[in-house]
Amino acid sequence: MQITINQLIQAKQEKRQIVVLTAYDFAMAQILDRVGIDIILVGDSLAMVALGYETTLPVTLDEMVHHAKAVRRGVKQSLVVVDLPFLSYQESPQQAMHSAGRVLKETGAQAVKLEGGNPAIAHTVSVLTSVGIPVMGHVGLTPQSVHQLGYRKQGKTAESGDRILAEAIALQDAGAFAIVLEHIPADLAAQISQKLIIPTIGIGAGPHCDGQVLVINDLLGLSVRLPPFAKAYTNLREIISEAVQNYCADVREGRFPE
Numbered sequence: 490m491q492i493t494i495n496q497l498i499q500a501k502q503e504k505r506q507i508v509v510l511t512a513y514d515f516a517m518a519q520i521l522d523r524v525g526i527d528i529i530l531v532g533d534s535l536a537m538v539a540l541g542y543e544t545t546l547p548v549t550l551d552e553m554v555h556h557a558k559a560v561r562r563g564v565k566q567s568l569v570v571v572d573l574p575f576l577s578y579q580e581s582p583q584q585a586m587h588s589a590g591r592v593l594k595e596t597g598a599q600a601v602k603l604e605g606g607n608p609a610i611a612h613t614v615s616v617l618t619s620v621g622i623p624v625m626g627h628v629g630l631t632p633q634s635v636h637q638l639g640y641r642k643q644g645k646t647a648e649s650g651d652r653i654l655a656e657a658i659a660l661q662d663a664g665a666f667a668i669v670l671e672h673i674p675a676d677l678a679a680q681i682s683q684k685l686i687i688p689t690i691g692i693g694a695g696p697h698c699d700g701q702v703l704v705i706n707d708l709l710g711l712s713v714r715l716p717p718f719a720k721a722y723t724n725l726r727e728i729i730s731e732a733v734q735n736y737c738a739d740v741r742e743g744r745f746p747e
């Protein structure tokens with residue numbers, strides 16, 4: 490049985506942490522699903538960690554849909570959320586409806602995520618949720634605004650903290666079912682998590698959120714540079730390099746095939 494949005498809200502009420510990871514392909518999605526990850530996010534971090542771009546901006550809706558279809562084929566239980574990429578939703582609520590509709594219809598994912606919480610974005614979220622499209626919000630450091638914000642921690646002053654809190658409340662009021670809080674002070678994340686009925690999912694936002702998300706490549710030690718708030722649980726770059734070196738040596742020295 491697939492995890493539902495109501496179960497996530499119940500998890501918050503029962504103080505059970507929600508576990509979220511990104512995935513970009515079938516094989517990884519199958520592993521995460523079987524381990525029991527609550528939400529698999531086909532993040533637009535795809536642009537950087539799987540497609541080799543410098544930022545998340547270049548990835549297209551077609552590319553997101555392509556990868557989300559592969560992820561969805563590997564999943565039986567986790568809730569699958571797909572990022573709407575840069576400029577696939579900011580133009581108008583109609584553009585957002587078209588993009589989110591494509592994601593749900595073509596990939597079989599259950600929800601979309603979009604960045605920001607200003608009044609225009611909150612309005613877009615209310616339009617999407619009014620037609621039954623579940624939306625996850627994302628405030629704090631929003632990588633699609635890298636050319637304005639950089640990758641710096643957000644919400645460090647009282648004024649910007651208040652703005653992020655107001656954005657989170659506006660997104661909840663617009664019908665978002667959860668909100669990612671990225672790279673903000675832990676006490677601000679705690680305050681937002683306490684104020685909201687819907688779950689907050691933190692990344693670089695301290696331990697007081699209702700769940701946590703990491704980019705799978707960071708967790709596995711595949712990323713060359715790790716964000717300061719990420720944690721590598723293994724070093725797959727080394728493990729894969731060693732396996733490939735062993736294969737090279739076996740082929741070159743006639744040990745494989747036997």
Ligand code: KIV
Binds near residue numbers: 532702704
């Ligand atoms: O694109 C992504 O992977 C994300 C997570 C870091 C939350 O948005």
